[in-house]
Amino acid sequence: MYPEWGLNEPLLQSTVEGERLRLAAAGSWTVDHARELEPLVDEAARHPPAIRTVDIDMGQVDKLDTFGAWLLERLRRSLAVEGSEARIVGLPDSYRALLEEVQNANSGRAPPNPGGGGLAGALDLVGRTMAEVGDAFLVILEMFGAVGMSFVRVFTGFGRMRVTSVVHHLDRVCWRAVPIVLLITFLIGCIIAQQGLFHFRRFGADIFVVDMIGILVLREVGVLLVCIMVAGRSGSAYTAELGTMKMREEVDALRTMGFDPIEVLILPRIIAIVIAVPMLTFLGAMAALYGGGLVAWLYGGISPDIFIARLREAISVDHFLVGMIKAPFMALIIGIVACAEGFQVKGSAESLGAQTTTSVVKSIFLVIVLDGLFAMFFAAIGK
Amino acid sequence: MAHPESDVVIRVRDLVVGFGRTTVLNHLDLDVKRGEILGFVGGSGSGKSVLLRTIIGLLPKREGKIEVFGVDLENANAKELQAVERRWGILFQHGALFSSLTVRQNVQFPMREYLDLSERLLEEVAVAKLEMVGLHADVCEKYPSELSGGMTKRVALARALALDPEIVFLDEPTSGLDPISAGESDHLIKTLQRTLGLTVFMVTHDLDSLHTVCDRIAVLAEGKIIAAGPMSVMLASEHPWLKAYFRGEIARISRN
Ligand SMILES: Nc1ncnc2c1ncn2[C@@H]1O[C@H](COP(=O)(O)OP(=O)(O)O)[C@@H](O)[C@H]1O
Ligand SMILES: [Mg+2]
Numbered sequence A: 001m002y003p004e005w006g007l008n009e010p011l012l013q014s015t016v017e018g019e020r021l022r023l024a025a026a027g028s029w030t031v032d033h034a035r036e037l038e039p040l041v042d043e044a045a046r047h048p049p050a051i052r053t054v055d056i057d058m059g060q061v062d063k064l065d066t067f068g069a070w071l072l073e074r075l076r077r078s079l080a081v082e083g084s085e086a087r088i089v090g091l092p093d094s095y096r097a098l099l100e101e102v103q104n105a106n107s108g109r110a111p112p113n114p115g116g117g118g119l120a121g122a123l124d125l126v127g128r129t130m131a132e133v134g135d136a137f138l139v140i141l142e143m144f145g146a147v148g149m150s151f152v153r154v155f156t157g158f159g160r161m162r163v164t165s166v167v168h169h170l171d172r173v174c175w176r177a178v179p180i181v182l183l184i185t186f187l188i189g190c191i192i193a194q195q196g197l198f199h200f201r202r203f204g205a206d207i208f209v210v211d212m213i214g215i216l217v218l219r220e221v222g223v224l225l226v227c228i229m230v231a232g233r234s235g236s237a238y239t240a241e242l243g244t245m246k247m248r249e250e251v252d253a254l255r256t257m258g259f260d261p262i263e264v265l266i267l268p269r270i271i272a273i274v275i276a277v278p279m280l281t282f283l284g285a286m287a288a289l290y291g292g293g294l295v296a297w298l299y300g301g302i303s304p305d306i307f308i309a310r311l312r313e314a315i316s317v318d319h320f321l322v323g324m325i326k327a328p329f330m331a332l333i334i335g336i337v338a339c340a341e342g343f344q345v346k347g348s349a350e351s352l353g354a355q356t357t358t359s360v361v362k363s364i365f366l367v368i369v370l371d372g373l374f375a376m377f378f379a380a381i382g383k
Numbered sequence B: 001m002a003h004p005e006s007d008v009v010i011r012v013r014d015l016v017v018g019f020g021r022t023t024v025l026n027h028l029d030l031d032v033k034r035g036e037i038l039g040f041v042g043g044s045g046s047g048k049s050v051l052l053r054t055i056i057g058l059l060p061k062r063e064g065k066i067e068v069f070g071v072d073l074e075n076a077n078a079k080e081l082q083a084v085e086r087r088w089g090i091l092f093q094h095g096a097l098f099s100s101l102t103v104r105q106n107v108q109f110p111m112r113e114y115l116d117l118s119e120r121l122l123e124e125v126a127v128a129k130l131e132m133v134g135l136h137a138d139v140c141e142k143y144p145s146e147l148s149g150g151m152t153k154r155v156a157l158a159r160a161l162a163l164d165p166e167i168v169f170l171d172e173p174t175s176g177l178d179p180i181s182a183g184e185s186d187h188l189i190k191t192l193q194r195t196l197g198l199t200v201f202m203v204t205h206d207l208d209s210l211h212t213v214c215d216r217i218a219v220l221a222e223g224k225i226i227a228a229g230p231m232s233v234m235l236a237s238e239h240p241w242l243k244a245y246f247r248g249e250i251a252r253i254s255r256n
Helices: A032-044 A066-080 A093-103 A118-155 A163-173 A175-203 A208-247 A251-258 A262-296 A303-314 A319-343 A347-380 B048-055 B078-086 B105-112 B117-130 B137-141 B150-161 B179-196 B206-214 B230-235 B239-248 B249-255
Strands: A011-017 A021-030 A053-064 A086-090 B008-019 B022-033 B038-043 B063-068 B088-091 B169-173 B199-203 B216-221 B224-229
Touching: A011 A032, A021 A032, A021 A066, A032 A066, A032 B117, A053 A066, A053 A093, A066 A086, A066 A093, A066 B117, A093 B117, A093 B179, A118 A262, A118 A319, A118 B063, A163 A208, A163 A262, A175 A208, A175 A262, A208 A251, A208 A262, A208 A303, A208 A319, A208 A347, A251 A262, A262 A303, A262 A319, A319 A347, B008 B048, B008 B199, B022 B048, B022 B063, B022 B199, B022 B216, B022 B224, B038 B048, B038 B179, B038 B206, B048 B063, B048 B169, B048 B199, B048 B230, B063 B249, B078 B088, B105 B117, B105 B150, B117 B137, B117 B150, B150 B169, B150 B179, B179 B199, B179 B206, B216 B230, B216 B239, B224 B230, B224 B239, B230 B239
Parallel strands: A021 A053, A053 A086, B038 B199, B038 B216, B088 B169, B169 B199
Antiparallel strands: A011 A021, B008 B022, B008 B063, B216 B224
16 A cells, blocks of 8 residues: 555756746655755755856646645745745645745754753763762652651641551552562571581581571571662652652642652552561561571471471571661662652653662662661660 | 545544543544544543544544544555655644654654755754744754753644644643744635645634634543534534633623
8 A cells, every 4th residue: 555646756847948947746755755856955955156047847746735735835935045935836726725825934043953962061961960969869858758757747646647548559569478488588597597507517527507597597698688679679669650640730630639659659659568577577587497497407408397496596686676676767768769660750751761760779879888887886885 | 536525534433442441532523624623622531632643543443443644544555655754733732742853853853754855954944843833943952851842842733733634633732922923823824724724623712713724523431422513513512511612701701
C-alpha cells in the first residue's frame, strides 16, 4: 500500500528568459519526496544576480502538501532575500489556502536548539551537580522535619492517625515481603556457614563457625540484607507511587481539599516501614541462623545440639539487640528518602525513573553509612 | 487503490466491543468516506473513545470487521500495518504527548522515524506545524508538563498532522480550548481537508465545530449509531436525545 500520488518524482527546472527566470515545478511536492525536493529548492535559490523577477510555475505540480508548500514558501523567501521578487503562477486554486497557512510560519526567530559543550559546559555541569548534591540533602532534612512535625501533630491530637492506611502499607511492605526475605536470608546463612567451614577447617577451628554465623548474622548481615531488600522492594514503590501522584496533580488535589499530604500519604508509609523492618530483620536473622545451622550439620558435621549449645556460649542478648536497635533507624532513612524523592518528581516519565533510581541508591548508601556510625557507637560503649 | 469502493476509507461492520461483562459497542456499523469530516457525538461514557481506539487497533474487538484504506487490520502483516499507520494521525483525548521530550521533539518524533530529512527542514516544518495550529514558536523548548490543557491539545494536533496523514482521528480536539482557538483549529482542519483531501474522524462536543466544519455527523447511543447524516438531518430529527442535544437550551443560545 503506497499513497497513490507518491509516484511522481518532483522536479524544478530553471530557464532564463532575458530579464526573467522561470522555475517550472512538476511532480509531487509531498512529504514522501521532501528529501529530494529540498536540494532542488536550495539550488534554485542560487541564481544569477542580475535577475530581478522570478516566476515559479506550479502548473505541472500534481500534488502539494504542507511539506511542499513550506519548501515553496522557503524558495520565495530566499529569493526575496537575494533581492528578486518571485511570483507564484499556475497554482491550482485549491492549494491557495494551504500556501496561506504556511505564509506566516517561521517568521519569528525560533529559539535556538540549546546545546552545551566545551570546557565551560563541563564546568557548568560540575557546578550544577555539586549544587544538586547539597540540595538533595536539604530535601531529605526537610522531609525529616515535615514528617516529625506531622508525627507530633498526630500524637497531640491535632492530626488524625490513618490506621487503615498504615495497615494497608504494612501488608504490602511487611507481610508480602516475608517469603522473599526468608528465602534470601536463609541462603545467605547457608553460604556464610559453608565458606566459614571451608576455611576454618584447615586449622581445625570448625566449631568457631558457629560464633561467626551468630555474631555476623545477628549484628550485621540480617539487618543490612533486609534493609537493602526493603529499599529495592518498597522504597522504590513508595517513590514511584508518590511521584506519579505528584505528576498527575493528585497531591495538589489533596492539599486543596484541606488534607495534609504528609499526614495522609507519607506518615502511614513511614510508620509502616518502621514497624516492618525490625519484624523482617528478626525473621531474616532466624532464617539465616537456620540456614547456617543446616549447612553446619550437613556439610560440617556439627550436630544441631552442639550448634545450639555453642551458639548459646558465643552470643549474648547484646548481639541480638544491636541488630534490632539499628533496624528502625535504617527503616526511617529508607522511608524518608523514598518519600522525599517521590515528591521531587517533575512532569516527565523520565524524571519518575530517575527519581526512583536515586531513591534506591541513596537509601542503600545512607543505610550503610548509618551502619558504620552505629558500629563506632557500639564499639565506644563496649557492646 | 485496489479496493473497489475506495470512497470508503474506514469501514466498520458489526462491531462488538466490551470490557468484562459490559458491552460498550453492540453490533455497530459505520462508514467514513474519503475526504469528509465526520463529527462523532454521543453522551459521556457512551463509547466514542472506545470506538476510536478499537478502529486504530488499541482495543481488542469481540466480533466484527474493521477496514482502514481497504486493509483488514486484524489480518494485516506487519508491513501493511506500518504502511497504514504511516498514513494516519491520532490526537488522543488527553494529548498523550511524550513527557520526556520537548514540544519540538514531540512533533519531530514521527518525522524522524519515517522520513529522512535534513535537520533544517525538520526544524522548519516542525515550527511551521506548531504555528499552523496556533502556537507561538516560543513553546518549542517547553516540556508537556509546562503546557496548559489547551496548548497540550494543540501540540497533540500538530503531532497528529506531522506526516501530513490522509486520515486524522481527533478525540475532542477543541475541548479545553478557548472559543477563538477552537475556531482557529476548526479552520485549519477545514483548510487541510479542502487542500489535502484529508479525512477527519472527529469526536467532539463542540456545537460550533459540528455546525461549521463537519460534513456529516454520526450519533452514538446504546452501543449503536442511531443517526448519521448532515446537520440538517440532525436538526430535523425527532429522536428525543438528538432533540435535546442539537435543539436544547444550550444549542439555542450558542446558535443565536
Ligand atoms: N479500559 C477500560 N476498562 C473498562 N471499561 C472501560 C475502559 N475504557 C472505557 N471503558 C468504559 O467504556 C465506556 C465508554 O467509555 P469512553 O469510550 O471513554 O466514553 P466517551 O464516549 O465519553 O469517550 C465507559 O462506560 C467506560 O467506563
Ligand atoms: Mg472520550
